[in-house]
Amino acid sequence: MIEIKGITKTYHTGGESLTALNKIDLRIEKGEFTSIMGPSGSGKSTMMNILGLLDRFDAGTYFLNGQNVSNLTDNESALVRNKEIGFIFQSFNLMPRMTILENVELPMVYANVSKKERRERALKALDRVGLSDRVKHRPNEISGGQKQRVAIARAIVNEPSVLMADEPTGNLDSKTTLEIMRIFQEINAEGTTVVMVTHEPEVAEYTKRVVLFKDGEIQDDRNQTQKTI
Amino acid sequence: MNFSENFKMAIDSVMANKMRSFLTMLGIIIGIAAVIAILGVGNGATDEITGTFNNLGASTISLSVTDEATESEPITENDIAALKEAIPEIERVSPDKTAMTSIQSDFENRQSIISYGTPDLQYTNQIMESTIVSGRYFNQNDYADGKSVIVISEDTAAALFNDRTEVLGEQIKLVGNSGNQLDLTVIGIVEGTFQDLQGSFDLSQMPLYAAIPLTTMEKLNPTLGGIDSLTIQVTDKDAIESVSTQIVRILETRHDAVGENWYSATNFLQALDQVDQVLSLFINFIAAVAGIALLVGGIGVMNIMLVSVTERTREIGTRKALGATTRTILVQFLMESVILCLIGGIIGLILGILLATGVSNALNIVPNITIGSVLLVLLFSSAVGIFFGLYPARKAAKLDPIEALRYE
Numbered sequence: 280m281i282e283i284k285g286i287t288k289t290y291h292t293g294g295e296s297l298t299a300l301n302k303i304d305l306r307i308e309k310g311e312f313t314s315i316m317g318p319s320g321s322g323k324s325t326m327m328n329i330l331g332l333l334d335r336f337d338a339g340t341y342f343l344n345g346q347n348v349s350n351l352t353d354n355e356s357a358l359v360r361n362k363e364i365g366f367i368f369q370s371f372n373l374m375p376r377m378t379i380l381e382n383v384e385l386p387m388v389y390a391n392v393s394k395k396e397r398r399e400r401a402l403k404a405l406d407r408v409g410l411s412d413r414v415k416h417r418p419n420e421i422s423g424g425q426k427q428r429v430a431i432a433r434a435i436v437n438e439p440s441v442l443m444a445d446e447p448t449g450n451l452d453s454k455t456t457l458e459i460m461r462i463f464q465e466i467n468a469e470g471t472t473v474v475m476v477t478h479e480p481e482v483a484e485y486t487k488r489v490v491l492f493k494d495g496e497i498q499d500d501r502n503q504t505q506k507t508i
Numbered sequence: 509m510n511f512s513e514n515f516k517m518a519i520d521s522v523m524a525n526k527m528r529s530f531l532t533m534l535g536i537i538i539g540i541a542a543v544i545a546i547l548g549v550g551n552g553a554t555d556e557i558t559g560t561f562n563n564l565g566a567s568t569i570s571l572s573v574t575d576e577a578t579e580s581e582p583i584t585e586n587d588i589a590a591l592k593e594a595i596p597e598i599e600r601v602s603p604d605k606t607a608m609t610s611i612q613s614d615f616e617n618r619q620s621i622i623s624y625g626t627p628d629l630q631y632t633n634q635i636m637e638s639t640i641v642s643g644r645y646f647n648q649n650d651y652a653d654g655k656s657v658i659v660i661s662e663d664t665a666a667a668l669f670n671d672r673t674e675v676l677g678e679q680i681k682l683v684g685n686s687g688n689q690l691d692l693t694v695i696g697i698v699e700g701t702f703q704d705l706q707g708s709f710d711l712s713q714m715p716l717y718a719a720i721p722l723t724t725m726e727k728l729n730p731t732l733g734g735i736d737s738l739t740i741q742v743t744d745k746d747a748i749e750s751v752s753t754q755i756v757r758i759l760e761t762r763h764d765a766v767g768e769n770w771y772s773a774t775n776f777l778q779a780l781d782q783v784d785q786v787l788s789l790f791i792n793f794i795a796a797v798a799g800i801a802l803l804v805g806g807i808g809v810m811n812i813m814l815v816s817v818t819e820r821t822r823e824i825g826t827r828k829a830l831g832a833t834t835r836t837i838l839v840q841f842l843m844e845s846v847i848l849c850l851i852g853g854i855i856g857l858i859l860g861i862l863l864a865t866g867v868s869n870a871l872n873i874v875p876n877i878t879i880g881s882v883l884l885v886l887l888f889s890s891a892v893g894i895f896f897g898l899y900p901a902r903k904a905a906k907l908d909p910i911e912a913l914r915y916e
Binding site for chain 2: 361
């Protein structure tokens, strides 16, 4: 469960200051599938970075699964990211020199999981996204949709409570977009909270809740009936 | 994140850019190869020289007397006896002098090196090691009376007696500079090689060699002058310094010459010290050059690691998002630079050993590459890797994850 109160983030550049987020309150329950939408500069990316513990904020509190994560050190944040949060990026961000299996194993390497267990869990996660036949390939040998599925496998392999996806379908065609959204829906149905930043309304239709940001504030927050695939 | 994971990751990364990695290592390779080759050859040369000194004169002291002292207060046989009595560590003592003299048999007339001294000359002779083959060396009796006896080498015998070497009892004539002549009986044949010449001489060109008592030499050449040098052998190598000091002190006291600096005693330790000084100067100089090569190599490593950090900014951001801590990233990049340097060090080590072997073979010495210097090299290349890798690694570790993820 995510609970933030009064989150404010201001950027200072050359004497000018820009308020990216202005006293945001947001509560996302366990098992929700939420889209964060909004135009460029609305603060949605900053929101995502803060929720993902990649960025700090100037004021407010952030509780993740009941733990106050507002003032963690860099290393403490890394630990929470590793255990509780799975990241999916627009440009996949796979390690080009590693095999797909090694890519998926990486978060477990940082979690000090044994080699044998890593292999088992990575294969299971790859099977989960339908890529168990490609484990020895390298990222440049597979398609964009497959890359994003590898990234999803990597994100879920440590069994985090939240998936954070930043424009996950931004680099994909509409057919593969559907595939990815279907996987998200399946993972969400198993109880994992999913938060996704997108600027495409048709992608947001596959989520259960849409939070719309504008000028650093929440302009709209509504639940909707999830479109199924 | 354990050591083997990091190690594998670093190896993969180094291998991913083979050419670049190799070029980066080149400075380290050259530096380490130079250090190993120089240490190997230098130590080999030192061993060789030390070995030579140990064979020749590890227990030998050379005493030289100034001309002034030799004229006014020459060393006498009483001095030699007094030294022997006062210093129990003195095993043998003899003047060790040579003259070039005409030597004649019934068949031949040749020039020969004549060594002369006390009977101890048999052992203290610095020109030729004298091993008796037949007969005997001149003894105290011969010496005391200045008897007409001569000890010659096998080569000399062969040259003078038509290749015959069993010539004990034969007569030989020496002709002194002043025209004096002396008929001598051959009492001993010695076998030996000239120590300075190391057998590298054409045999027909080899000077002949013979030895006679000092007293006999005085008969041949009455204007010989006083004893201006002594060769002393001590029983215990470790006592060589103290014996040297004692000898000078005793002679100065006997000749009432304290503070005149008439006598100087040198021993192999001093000579070795000088050789060592020259060698270590040489080794240090080349080592400094090699050190500069390593420094340049290290800067090359730092440069390429900085490039690597920049190239992999997004990768670093992603790793951080996935849970890599600052320390994990630091160790990962440090490991890479250490491995670059270590592989370079190992290649350099192999090249250096080959080079040292080649050069040593050419110089006819045995290269000496110790386990210690191998370990030192490996340790040092790792240290170079850590030192020059630290800045890029810290830079990588401190990257802001968002900035890093946004980097195109």
